[in-house]
Amino acid sequence: MATKTKFVCSNCGHAEPKWLGRCPDCGEWSTFVEEVQDDKKAVGFAARAENAKAPKKAAGATMALREVRMEREDGRIGTGAGELNRVLGGGIVPGSMVLVGGEPGVGKSTLLLQVMGHLGERCLMVSGEESTRQVALSARRLGVGDAGFRVLSETDVDIIEATILEERPEVVVVDSIQTLYSPELTGAPGGVGQVRETAARLMRLAKAEGIAVVLVGHVTKEGSIAGPRVLEHMVDTVLQFEGDRYQSFRILRALKNRFGSTNEVGVFEMTGAGMVEVVDPSAFFLSRREGGMPPGVVTVCLLEGTRPMLVEIESLVAPSPLAIPRRVANGIEVGRVNMLCAVLSRRAGLVLGDQDVYVNVTGGVRVEEPAADLGVALAIASALRDRPVEAGVACFGEVGLTGDVRFVSGTPRRVAELLKLGFKRIITPEGVPEGPHGAGRDGANGSPNGRAKSEVTVAEVKTLEEAVGAALS
Helix, strand or coil: CCCCEEEEECCCCCEECCCCCECCCCCCECCEEEEECCCCCCCHHHHHHHHHHCCCCCCCCCCCHHHCCCCCCCCCECCCCHHHHHHHCCCECCCCEEEEECCCCCCHHHHHHHHHHHHHHHEEEEECCCCHHHHHHHHHHCCCCCCCCEEEECCEHHHHHHHHHHHCCCEEEEECHHHCECCCCCCCCCCHHHHHHHHHHHHHHHHHHCCEEEEEECECCCCCECCCCHHHHHCCEEEEEECCCCCCEEEEEEEEECCCCCCCEEEEEEECCEEEECCCHHHHHCCCCCCCCCCCEEEEEEEECCEEEEEEEEEEEEECCCCCCCEEEECCCHHHHHHHHHHHHHHCCCCCCCEEEEEEEHHHCCCCCHHHHHHHHHHHHHHHHCCCCCCCEEECCEECCCCEEECCCCHHHHHHHHHHCCCCEEEEECCCCCCCCCCEEECCCCCECCCCCCCCEEEEECEHHHHHHHHHC
């Protein structure tokens, strides 16, 4: 008996017997996905009579949480990569489903091959894009060819399920979810219906058997993971690889994590031998310039989860030949740059209405934390006045629309990181606790405030105008 299917609008739930380009109910385009149709059931009085005659299903067995036994004391599987363990919250949770997304060539398959090399025989790789010979060539290049993990080159989800149940691995890596298909659906692999159905079947298998499943997902031209949005809701963890293809550094960020924090990031460097962990990213993102810093360059201390990370923000300000000046940003939102330019013009007295402003974050890092506001504003002010910020000076702080510099969390960790890397002066919002190692404080004008002045000083500022004066004095 052939399986019957129907097409359901993913936006409003309207069902049709055939595919339509536009939903007649909600009016959305390209929202119909194919689903398996259930057999028709009786309704009304006939349904009640049939249900009364039918045997009742047995109730499910419940269990108290204290009776749940973990296979390991920590309940997690170590990946062998400290940065990946940090982002996952300590390792892979058995029975969980992890989705890894990123642009082509960013290093998703490379990192997962190294993880499988660490797990060895406990891991099974399902390759829908490469043959077993191609996987073997990549594994030997990375030095994990003799690790012992098994490879299955298949796209039929029925065969994949049967293989997993027979092999019983602890971790299954699927590369990629867009290549799998279910024979029950007629859509092509990679379609919305196929991706949702295959992911749902793998999720049920993972939860029932306690096998961790790692899915590799493609991304669209906008940078989001391809497929239905429900795919990200199904999985337990969503990891996103970020990085410029012309840079060797890669940032691994957790967009969703049911078993850990979403604030942690992992930093890797792409080399010929694979992905190498960067334990101290601050030392890599800072340039080693001799003879002081040029105008428009400011060092900022960010906080990614529990890890402080130093980056350099560059700015270039030039007279604009256009009626509406340009605002170009790389590594930070353009809207944030526009707002800071308006605050500098209105609150700090800088004339930017006829100037083109360019802002860049070095190293291919994407900055989202508000603590970078002060660094961006000082970089723009330095470029406009063509006066460099003194060497050994760093800053952090959020800038409000009223021109005030606001306090940010994690200040002791930021100050400690700056002192470790040899910075002599730190510009911070007012109210920062006294820094470690005997760091003294001074006001916005650089004068001591009664404490014994040490080699390292913390300049506290209330407004953006005071911060510009402290940085460019």
